[in-house]
Amino acid sequence: MRTAWLAWLDRFPLGLLIIGALLLGLAPFMPEPHLWEKLKMLAAGALVRPIDIFDLLLHAALPVLLALKLIRQWDLRRPSR
Numbered sequence: 001m002r003t004a005w006l007a008w009l010d011r012f013p014l015g016l017l018i019i020g021a022l023l024l025g026l027a028p029f030m031p032e033p034h035l036w037e038k039l040k041m042l043a044a045g046a047l048v049r050p051i052d053i054f055d056l057l058l059h060a061a062l063p064v065l066l067a068l069k070l071i072r073q074w075d076l077r078r079p080s081r
Contacts, residue, residue: 006072009065009068009069009072010069010072012065012069014069014073017062017065017066017069018066020062020066021062021063021065021066024058024059024061024062024063025059025060025062025063027059033059034055034059035056035059035060035063038052038055038056038059038060039056041056042056
């Protein structure tokens with residue numbers, strides 16, 4: 001199971017993940033990005049409506065995938081012990 005998930009993650013092109021993470025993570029650009037707004041709501045304990053939780057998950061999906069892919073690439077390039 002773990003290797004299938006990692007192989008799925010390896011197939012994502014890094015450039016597209018970077019572009020998607022920036023666009024979806026920062027959209028809408030004005031007055032402030034939704035992801036930042038939802039993270040502030042989460043920290044304040046005000047993230048209670050299902051639509052707000054879904055919005056947080058939607059805007060955070062690609063940045064999280066990008067982080068996982070970068071960690072995976074870093075791990076694969078480390079020399080084995």
